[in-house]
Amino acid sequence: MNPGNDHWSMMWWKPYLKFSDAVAEATLKIIKTEFVKKRVFSSLTELEREFQDYVNGFNHLRIHGTLNYQSSVRYKQSLLKKIV
Numbered sequence: 001m002n003p004g005n006d007h008w009s010m011m012w013w014k015p016y017l018k019f020s021d022a023v024a025e026a027t028l029k030i031i032k033t034e035f036v037k038k039r040v041f042s043s044l045t046e047l048e049r050e051f052q053d054y055v056n057g058f059n060h061l062r063i064h065g066t067l068n069y070q071s072s073v074r075y076k077q078s079l080l081k082k083i084v
Contacts, residue, residue: 030058 035054041047060073067075 031054035051041050058072060071063069063071064075070078
């Protein structure tokens, strides 16, 4: 998605970029503090496997206060039920 060069496009796009950056930065901070900090992996394969497990738990098991105390997957499913 390209914001374009005209003033109107940039006005719309700029707040979106700030929001995206904030979400990305918050997510990376969580990953650093909960997953990476003080850990040593013996191989790239081990890191990939452990990270896949972490992401699976983050999406399916970990509850999020901003998502009405549901996992992100369960929250998305509840939204889809409301739409359909």
